[in-house]
Amino acid sequence: MSRDAILHSIRRGLKRGPLPADQRxxxxxxxxxxxxxxxxxxxxVPRPEQVALxxxxxxxEFGSVDRVADAAEIPGAVADYLAAxxxxxxxxxxxxxxxxxxxxxxxxxxxxxxxxxxxxxxxSVQHGxxxxxxxxxxxxxxDPARPTTLNILAETEIVVLRTSRIHGAYxxxxxxxxxERTDPVSGGFMPRNVMLVTGPSRSADIxxxxxxxxxxxxxxxxxxxxxxxxxxxxx
Amino acid sequence: xxxxxxxxxxQNAARAxxxxxxxxxxxxxxxxxxxxxxxxxxxxxxxxxxxxxxRDIKNHxxxxxxxxxxxxxxxxxxxxxxxxxxxTADEARAAVLEICRKAGAKTVTxxxxxxxxEIAVNDHLEKHGITPVETDLGExxxxxxxxxxxxxxxxxxxxxREDWEADFRRMHTDLDPNRVFNExxxxxxxxxxxxxxxxxxxxxxxxxxxxLIAETGSSVIVTNEGNxxxxxxxxxxxxxxxxxxxxxxxxxxxxxLLRLLARSATGQDFSVYTTFSTGAxxxxxxxxxxxxxxxxxDNGRSNMIGSEFQEMLRCIRCAACMxxxxxxxxxxxxxxxxVYPGPMGSVLTPSLVGIDKAAHLxxxxxxxxxxxxxxxVKIPLPKLMRHWREREFERHLTPTGMRRGLGLWAWFARRPxxxxxxxxxxxxxLSLLARGKGAFRSMPLAGGWTKGRDLPAPEPGGTxxxxxxxxxxxxxxx
Numbered sequence: 001m002s003r004d005a006i007l008h009s010i011r012r013g014l015k016r017g018p019l020p021a022d023q024r025x026x027x028x029x030x031x032x033x034x035x036x037x038x039x040x041x042x043x044x045v046p047r048p049e050q051v052a053l054x055x056x057x058x059x060x061e062f063g064s065v066d067r068v069a070d071a072a073e074i075p076g077a078v079a080d081y082l083a084a085x086x087x088x089x090x091x092x093x094x095x096x097x098x099x100x101x102x103x104x105x106x107x108x109x110x111x112x113x114x115x116x117x118x119x120x121x122x123x124s125v126q127h128g129x130x131x132x133x134x135x136x137x138x139x140x141x142x143d144p145a146r147p148t149t150l151n152i153l154a155e156t157e158i159v160v161l162r163t164s165r166i167h168g169a170y171x172x173x174x175x176x177x178x179x180e181r182t183d184p185v186s187g188g189f190m191p192r193n194v195m196l197v198t199g200p201s202r203s204a205d206i207x208x209x210x211x212x213x214x215x216x217x218x219x220x221x222x223x224x225x226x227x228x229x230x231x232x233x234x235x
Numbered sequence: 236x237x238x239x240x241x242x243x244x245x246q247n248a249a250r251a252x253x254x255x256x257x258x259x260x261x262x263x264x265x266x267x268x269x270x271x272x273x274x275x276x277x278x279x280x281x282x283x284x285x286x287x288x289x290r291d292i293k294n295h296x297x298x299x300x301x302x303x304x305x306x307x308x309x310x311x312x313x314x315x316x317x318x319x320x321x322x323t324a325d326e327a328r329a330a331v332l333e334i335c336r337k338a339g340a341k342t343v344t345x346x347x348x349x350x351x352x353e354i355a356v357n358d359h360l361e362k363h364g365i366t367p368v369e370t371d372l373g374e375x376x377x378x379x380x381x382x383x384x385x386x387x388x389x390x391x392x393x394x395x396r397e398d399w400e401a402d403f404r405r406m407h408t409d410l411d412p413n414r415v416f417n418e419x420x421x422x423x424x425x426x427x428x429x430x431x432x433x434x435x436x437x438x439x440x441x442x443x444x445x446x447l448i449a450e451t452g453s454s455v456i457v458t459n460e461g462n463x464x465x466x467x468x469x470x471x472x473x474x475x476x477x478x479x480x481x482x483x484x485x486x487x488x489x490x491x492l493l494r495l496l497a498r499s500a501t502g503q504d505f506s507v508y509t510t511f512s513t514g515a516x517x518x519x520x521x522x523x524x525x526x527x528x529x530x531x532x533d534n535g536r537s538n539m540i541g542s543e544f545q546e547m548l549r550c551i552r553c554a555a556c557m558x559x560x561x562x563x564x565x566x567x568x569x570x571x572x573x574v575y576p577g578p579m580g581s582v583l584t585p586s587l588v589g590i591d592k593a594a595h596l597x598x599x600x601x602x603x604x605x606x607x608x609x610x611x612v613k614i615p616l617p618k619l620m621r622h623w624r625e626r627e628f629e630r631h632l633t634p635t636g637m638r639r640g641l642g643l644w645a646w647f648a649r650r651p652x653x654x655x656x657x658x659x660x661x662x663x664x665l666s667l668l669a670r671g672k673g674a675f676r677s678m679p680l681a682g683g684w685t686k687g688r689d690l691p692a693p694e695p696g697g698t699x700x701x702x703x704x705x706x707x708x709x710x711x712x713x
Contacts, residue, residue: 003308003320006479006533010301013540019302027302027484031450034485037288040281040494057504095521116521119435135505144519152464170490185517186314190451192516192523193468196509201461203423204501205373205391206399207260208267211420214372215427215434216461216508 036171043134043168047231050133054166055224057136061199062212063220070225074160075107077223078125085219087156091123092116096145099127099160117149124154128161128222130173135198138222139173141181142193151195157217164228170196237355237383239588241572244595251566260395261567268389268558271502272609279498289495290613292488293549300540303449303482308531310452314514316527324354327532331356331441331474334528335365338472340438346456346463347371348443349387349552350476350532352574353587356441367441368433370462372426379406385568387575388500388554393567396422430462440466440524444477445551446492447529450485453513454529457496457506464508473524475512478532480548492551495611499553535587543622547582549612556606556616562599571596578606582619590623594632597623655700662693669693 011017019027043050055065066077082089089107093099095114104110117124127146130139138159142148151157167173181189201216212218226232240247251257276282296303308318319334321327335343343360345351345367357367357378369378373390377383379402384390391399400416403425416422442463444454454475456463467473483489497503516523539545557563557577568576573584573593581596597620606616627633633641647654669675669692677685684690696702706712 001320002322002326002533005322006320006531006537007301007304009533009537010304010479010540013537013542013545014298014301015541019299023299024302027299031306031484034450034487036487037292037491038281038284040279042279061504061507119431137505137509142520142523143517144521147521148464148468149522152461152468170493171487174486174490183314183517185514186310186452188310188314188451190314190453190511190513192314192512192514192520192527194453194511194513195464196505196511198503198505198507198509201459201507203372203460204267205371205376205389206419206422207394207396208264208389208392209419211418211423213420213423213427214460214462215370215430215465 039169039171040134043132045168047228048233050168051163051166051224051231052233054131054133054136057133058199058220058222059136061136062202063136063199063222065222065224067224067226072103072106074102074223074225075104075110078158079107079110081158081221081223082123085156087123091125091158092118092121092150092154093125094127094146094150096127099125116147117153119153121154123156123158124150124217125158125160126150128159128165130165130167130176131161132167132170132173132196134169137170138195138197139177140195140197141177141191142195143191148193148195151197152216155217156219156221157200158221158223160223160225162225162227163231166231237352237574239573239584239592241584241588241593241596244570244572244599247570247572248566248599251570256395256398257393257567260393261564263395264389264392265558265564268500268502268554272499272555272558273502275498275502275504278504279494282495282498285491285495286611286613288491289551289611290549292483292491293551293612296483296488297480297540297545297548300479300482303484304479304531307447307449307452307482310449311514311527311529312452314452314527316452316514316529319528319530321530321532322534324532324534327354327476327530327534328356328359330530331476332359332363332365334472334474334526335360335439336363338439338526340365340472342366342368342433342437343439343441344368344370344434344437344466344470345374346440346442346458346466347374347390348441348476349384349574350443350478351441352383353534354476354532356476368430368437370430370434370466371458372423372460372462375426375430376402383569383574385576386554386557387552387577387579393569434465434469437466437470439472439474440468440470441474441476442467444475444481444529445496446489447477447482448484448486448489448511449482451511451513453511455489455509455511457493457509459501459503459507461508464510467510467512468523471524472526472528473512473515474528474530476530476532478534479536480550492611496551496553499555499609499611539586544582544586544619546614547579547586547619549614550579550583551612552579553611555609555611559605559609561601561603561605566599571599578616578620579614582614582616582623585623590626590630591632594623594627597621597627655698658698659701662698666693666695
């Protein structure tokens with residue numbers, strides 16, 4: 001069998017047989033404790049600066065951010081953004097309880113359906129699970145209330161994110177996922193899909209010159225809900 | 236496997252140097268990656284320390300590769316996926332075809348994958364009536380042109396904008412032939428429209444993998460366009476192709492390497508989409524593939540373990556080495572004659588296809604050392620190329636003229652007195668011939684050198700040793 005042939009060939013190169021039990025135990029220990037390596041200093045700053053770093057990096061990567069103080073303002077923020085971009089007030093929304101609970105009735109002109117995205121959807125509104133200030137990156141794990149298609153099919157993606165979910169480094173966001181999620185199939189924590197998204201889609205394949213608007217969204221807009229008193233900018 | 240034209244490297248290179256279109260494309264593209272990488276590295280003071288960490292993570296994994304592959308495979312299966320272990324390209328092609336047949340596939344979309352080039356899976360699928368569609372913008376035009384990628388992260392590195400426009404007009408015959416491409420983004424928009432229906436119609440999606448994670452059984456792809464995510468999300472079946480050295484132990488290990496990858500490759504702090512796939516659609520999920528397969532490919536790599544070329548298996552395919560290589564910059568990627576060009580290709584190709592076919596490649600280097608100095612996992616590429624040159628010499632693959640020349644040089648090098656005498660005579664003769672001019676435009680027996688550049692004449696004052704001795708006597712050096 002090829003599996004045995006490959007493993008045998010590797011062990012022959014390493015000049016040993018299968019690892020002895022004590023060494024396996026050591027490596028199992030490394031997997032279980034998954035030690036962190038060096039984390040760049042740039043994200044190790046007080047909370048308000050972390051949020052500012054996140055916003056700075058999203059904008060550097062051609063995304064946009066709108067900050068709201070109250071969840072009740074989110075439907076209005078969505079309506080205003082779509083109007084400003086000259087887009088029809090229609091979108092597909094993640095069937096997420098937090099998003100469903102927003103006062104959408106306040107903006108009766110907004111039409112939406114809560115489901116996965118289809119190719120005909122021009123705008124999606126996604127639920128932001130977490131974010132990473134280090135590079136202005138969103139963490140979007142798949143689950144029944146956060147379909148992956150919302151991240152890739154629409155031309156415009158709007159992500160609703162709480163400031164309390166902004167982490168400094170990737171490692172901190174991974175630990176949040178480890179802590180909060182249990183997978184129904186593997187028993188581990190990884191869902192089928194985790195997308196780390198940094199800005200709207202782009203390509204540099206034509207003469208190594210960056211152009212926005214490849215196969216994924218052309219616009220990435222983040223509505224940031226200020227729910228973390230520690231992260232508020234100094235008055 | 237893809238046909239190997241590496242034995243014809245010299246002819247390939249001569250053709251490349253005379254190709255005006257290629258030289259124009261290389262001239263334009265060269266600076267872009269270099270400058271962006273330098274800027275990205277400049278923004279991260281910890282970059283050098285991260286290179287050491289990246290090297291150590293890969294070394295640790297390779298020293299325990301059997302353990303991590305077994306752990307990885309067990310975790311893929313725990314998450315509902317299937318691992319197909321394949322020793323050879325033939326086995327890998329057969330595994331992919333089998334999965335596609337079982338899925339009743341007519342068309343297959345593909346994300347960018349160099350291992351898929353290595354095993355030539357497109358030809359195999361086509362031969363069996365299944366249509367592969369490349370969806371990465373660069374790979375898409377390469378497929379339209381029936382070419383191979385000339386760069387591992389920018390497949391269409393050798394093309395100019397005019398080539399794109401001409402090929403799109405030639406192939407997209409259903410569109411208005413008089414349409415105007417004002418901007419590069421018009422070309423991009425046309426590709427987006429054209430490929431949309433392909434994404435939706437595909438039965439199977441094939442991607443590569445930048446990393447495999449043992450801890451979670453995940454495969455990771457890194458893209459900017461989003462084509463990889465459409466490829467692996469929309470069809471009913473997802474196949475990830477990965478070679479065995481892609482595995483790393485944990486998410487933390489992958490994260491440290493990801494901090495190096497985009498900065499070294501395109502000079503971005505992070506790529507737009509970094510996606511971790513673990514198994515198939517979960518109960519209640521509204522999208523995602525119903526089957527998840529990993530085709531895990533050796534194809535000669537396990538033989539590199541324990542050899543002097545093991546360090547090459549640290550490579551994370553960022554392309555920094557070729558971006559900074561003066562030889563790649565002059566000839567482009569196709570001249571190298573197989574899948575992997577540039578310095579990393581000059582080490583990897585002989586390992587995978589044999590030094591007898593690829594002997595020119597480790598010689599296609601000025602040994603300037605730039606590749607090693609930018610490598611994010613510190614692979615000593617010049618040293619590994621030198622090992623190949625030694626093997627080539629041992630196996631008598633080096634041409635007779637060169638062997639004799641090296642033998643002559645070695646005779647003198649072992650006799651310092653004779654060496655100094657010979658160089659003193661050589662310098663004297665050259666100075667006499669130069670008659671005060673600074674350089675020679677031509678020189679008998681040195682046509683290979685003077686055809687492309689002048690040969691500098693010796694500086695006044697004699698050989699290095701003569702001047703050194705004089706300065707020692709004068710007390711200006713000790």
